[in-house]
Amino acid sequence: MAPAAVAAAAFPFRLFSAEARRNTRSVRGKRSSARPLKSSPSPPPRPPSSSVGGGGAAATTFTRLPLRDALESAEVTLDRFPTAPANPEVPAPAPTRGSSVQRLDEDDEEEFEVGVGATSFAQIPLRDSPDGVELTIGQFEARAAGRKSPGGRGFARQTVEHLDGDGDEELVVNSRDVFEVKRGRKALALVPEVLDDDGDVVVFDPDYGVDSDDEEEDMFPIKQSQKAGATPRTELGELEYDDEEDDDDEVVVFHPDYDDEEAFEDDDYAGEEETEEEGEEAKGKGVPAVMRCFDTAKIFAKAGDGGNGVVAFRREKYVPYGGPSGGDGGRGGDVYVQVDGEMNSLLPFRKSVHFRAGRGAHGMGQQQAGAKGEDVVVKVPPGTVVRTSDGGVELLELMKPGQRALLLPGGRGGRGNAAFKSGTNKVPRIAEKGEKGPEMWLDLELKLVADVGIVGAPNAGKSTLLSVISAAKPTIANYPFTTLLPNLGVVSLDFDATMVVADLPGLLEGAHRGYGLGYEFLRHSERCSVLVHVVDGSAQQPDYEFEAVRLELELFSPSLVDKPYVVVYNKMDLPEASERWNTFREKLQAQGIEPYCISAINRQGTQDVIHAAYKLLQKERQRIRETEDWSGPENLNHVSDAIKKERRAPMNEFEIFHDKGTKTWTVVGAGIERFVQMTNWQYSDSLKRFQHALEACGVNRTLIRRGVKEGDTVIIGEEDGSDRRAGLGAVCTQSRHGTIGIQIRQGFKVFAGDLFSKAKAALGARSSAKDPINDALPRRLAAIAGTLRGVRDSEAAGTLAISPPVAGGRACLPRLRPGETLRHRCLQSARAQNQNHGRSRNAQPRVETNYFLEEKRHILSRFVKINGSPERYLVRK
Numbered sequence: 001m002a003p004a005a006v007a008a009a010a011f012p013f014r015l016f017s018a019e020a021r022r023n024t025r026s027v028r029g030k031r032s033s034a035r036p037l038k039s040s041p042s043p044p045p046r047p048p049s050s051s052v053g054g055g056g057a058a059a060t061t062f063t064r065l066p067l068r069d070a071l072e073s074a075e076v077t078l079d080r081f082p083t084a085p086a087n088p089e090v091p092a093p094a095p096t097r098g099s100s101v102q103r104l105d106e107d108d109e110e111e112f113e114v115g116v117g118a119t120s121f122a123q124i125p126l127r128d129s130p131d132g133v134e135l136t137i138g139q140f141e142a143r144a145a146g147r148k149s150p151g152g153r154g155f156a157r158q159t160v161e162h163l164d165g166d167g168d169e170e171l172v173v174n175s176r177d178v179f180e181v182k183r184g185r186k187a188l189a190l191v192p193e194v195l196d197d198d199g200d201v202v203v204f205d206p207d208y209g210v211d212s213d214d215e216e217e218d219m220f221p222i223k224q225s226q227k228a229g230a231t232p233r234t235e236l237g238e239l240e241y242d243d244e245e246d247d248d249d250e251v252v253v254f255h256p257d258y259d260d261e262e263a264f265e266d267d268d269y270a271g272e273e274e275t276e277e278e279g280e281e282a283k284g285k286g287v288p289a290v291m292r293c294f295d296t297a298k299i300f301a302k303a304g305d306g307g308n309g310v311v312a313f314r315r316e317k318y319v320p321y322g323g324p325s326g327g328d329g330g331r332g333g334d335v336y337v338q339v340d341g342e343m344n345s346l347l348p349f350r351k352s353v354h355f356r357a358g359r360g361a362h363g364m365g366q367q368q369a370g371a372k373g374e375d376v377v378v379k380v381p382p383g384t385v386v387r388t389s390d391g392g393v394e395l396l397e398l399m400k401p402g403q404r405a406l407l408l409p410g411g412r413g414g415r416g417n418a419a420f421k422s423g424t425n426k427v428p429r430i431a432e433k434g435e436k437g438p439e440m441w442l443d444l445e446l447k448l449v450a451d452v453g454i455v456g457a458p459n460a461g462k463s464t465l466l467s468v469i470s471a472a473k474p475t476i477a478n479y480p481f482t483t484l485l486p487n488l489g490v491v492s493l494d495f496d497a498t499m500v501v502a503d504l505p506g507l508l509e510g511a512h513r514g515y516g517l518g519y520e521f522l523r524h525s526e527r528c529s530v531l532v533h534v535v536d537g538s539a540q541q542p543d544y545e546f547e548a549v550r551l552e553l554e555l556f557s558p559s560l561v562d563k564p565y566v567v568v569y570n571k572m573d574l575p576e577a578s579e580r581w582n583t584f585r586e587k588l589q590a591q592g593i594e595p596y597c598i599s600a601i602n603r604q605g606t607q608d609v610i611h612a613a614y615k616l617l618q619k620e621r622q623r624i625r626e627t628e629d630w631s632g633p634e635n636l637n638h639v640s641d642a643i644k645k646e647r648r649a650p651m652n653e654f655e656i657f658h659d660k661g662t663k664t665w666t667v668v669g670a671g672i673e674r675f676v677q678m679t680n681w682q683y684s685d686s687l688k689r690f691q692h693a694l695e696a697c698g699v700n701r702t703l704i705r706r707g708v709k710e711g712d713t714v715i716i717g718e719e720d721g722s723d724r725r726a727g728l729g730a731v732c733t734q735s736r737h738g739t740i741g742i743q744i745r746q747g748f749k750v751f752a753g754d755l756f757s758k759a760k761a762a763l764g765a766r767s768s769a770k771d772p773i774n775d776a777l778p779r780r781l782a783a784i785a786g787t788l789r790g791v792r793d794s795e796a797a798g799t800l801a802i803s804p805p806v807a808g809g810r811a812c813l814p815r816l817r818p819g820e821t822l823r824h825r826c827l828q829s830a831r832a833q834n835q836n837h838g839r840s841r842n843a844q845p846r847v848e849t850n851y852f853l854e855e856k857r858h859i860l861s862r863f864v865k866i867n868g869s870p871e872r873y874l875v876r877k
């Protein structure tokens, strides 16, 4: 037999385990007199004739029933039997939860679910009712809920109505009935029915006082008991009964997924179900929030974004052609992690989860750079391990107070136009955006740094021991799991001989499976050099308890059992403990262990324990010193170094993926993605620079080599579903001369491609290979369509529209206002530029793109907008 199983047999704290609890339940259930479930047509037990109620005996039953149809090893657990009112004169309180039957099969898929009515309103023979007595109107409703099964529920209703003795209707009884209503099934309707015309009538009206319209069709009895006279009715199609005639309890088994949708709506019920499911989840989490947060936390850290650079020109009296003077943006703030010696838990992170460094200020005119963003320091207790949340990669282990690691470096500020000044371009109208600061979710885990860890079963006296050997004041009480969070204490043996001792929460057999407080806190003992194992001398079987806890340690981590340890037999002042001491000692001695006996409460023997532990600690320290070679000062900034290295990734390292179906090319590479992210598309020169970069780093060449076609979509950067991604969509266009251009479209929402195809289709018949204009038209249309779409997009985004390069040229089309022509608008902007550069307002505008704007305008004039919608065009001859 496995040691764990042996342990299970006699371990005194077994009651705290989940399994034990379950066992207790079922024992209790068996004792109960409740008849939990009956779906076969055999008549239910008769209650005493004088009383309608018959006793609501079904209060607290947790009974296990054999499930005939069940798979091997399946069990049906019936719990929460409804409590029926003993006296039907008193209307039942709010609908009670009914019983639920859960079939647990091996792969944990519940199959089933049955609700059972209360047995209390069994069947009442009419003839027993006293004549002429006006009595009882009781209505009782029990709802049996199917656990875990969305939309499924059992539903039972009992109505008892006793009318006037000389009236036609004498008594109404409905008794136990079993219903299963699942998704898509309607609730069973119990219809008023008069069975017998001659007075011995049973009227059964569950909806007494309730309007019901829809319940009168297709109802037929599934059972008629003349004796009892009660006639529960149901739609057979909606209810499955176990076929076998048998007196044993039976279970009707349904599969919750038999029927589809049409969820049964019931607010009360839905609420209950939710809590049940939550309960399950909560169980998974194991411990209350405050305990969970003691040594684990999840935080979000984001370094600041860099500030944007700006485009500005120096304008000053007597300084003609002042030149570009836009300053750079400031750096984003960094995120640091620092060890704070005064902290001893991660509880503060319960309330503050997000740590965002400030963003750098934008650059300003007169070459003023923006200010650096504010740094953020995340303070953690010594012994904290920092991991990434997604991959669980360990990033940092911070042990000593004062240690400080740069975790996330802030983004670089974007350059202003002063930085782009060159001999060939003295008027650069370009500036960069600030670089995005890296962000990530981090898991923090605290492993207490203590020299000695006190472990043992609950209530063994661990906290008492710590309180007498150190100045710590842990809570001590005579019940298990008094200590919920570890306590630390400093034990001074001598002037210079001190050690930190940690008192850990109690351990149960099965802790590694989550019993008791689980193994949550065992990780704290991993950092201890020595363990002190306290055994409760007053326990039934101290040696057994000792073994069980050792086993748990081993199951958690084999390294724990290898640690040197001292066994301490506590509570020697109690007679039962001192009685068992010798046996205990002999058993341990047989294993080569010499236990200490103490009475912690009386401070007897504790000094020996301290000295023994200290001796072991010194040995251990010596061993560690010898085995571990010192490898120089630790680099705590390796995370930020890695990030910085990635930032330096060259642009020509990229990969291209092609999706033939959607004709999409995806270019992925840290360098080029960063370039795209920092490009400010607002400025006209950005496009030029971008095309240049694509050419220079070989993206265009590679695309052409791999067979990119005009109209294909090129995406730079990986799409991750969110619009905030620094990616970029583009449409590949090809000029007449075979050069390739990529039209920029920020975000992934629209591409000019679809508009292009629309325009092409509209043009269709008209284009002929002989017509030189029309021949070139589709390509130009692509450009125009892109432009128009750009105009529309820019209206939404408030940015400038960017046209694709046409015949080696490029253009930046400003947004058109209603009634404005393209030429008009261009002239206007040219004038503004002239003014900017101190030229005469009407000087020949130096708009590079001007030379082909005319041509464009000509093509544009072939389209007439319909209803002002930028998407719909008519082609004019």
Ligand SMILES: Nc1nc2c(ncn2[C@@H]2O[C@H](COP(=O)(O)OP(=O)(O)OP(=O)(O)O)[C@@H](O)[C@H]2O)c(=O)[nH]1
Residues within 6 Å of the ligand: 456, 457, 458, 459, 460, 461, 462, 463, 464, 465, 475, 476, 477, 478, 479, 480, 481, 482, 483, 484, 504, 505, 506, 507, 570, 571, 572, 573, 574, 598, 599, 600, 601, 602
């Ligand atoms: N008679 C006697 N009682 C003791 C002794 N040591 C501890 N106790 C009692 O045992 C009970 C449990 O003591 P704690 O120190 O809280 O035990 P613990 O191991 O920390 O328990 P948990 O924190 O629940 O795991 C308390 O009522 C103590 O007073 C002892 O030496 N003799």
Ligand SMILES: [Mg+2]
Residues within 6 Å of the ligand: 462, 463, 464, 474, 475, 476, 482, 483, 503
């Ligand atoms: Mg304690």
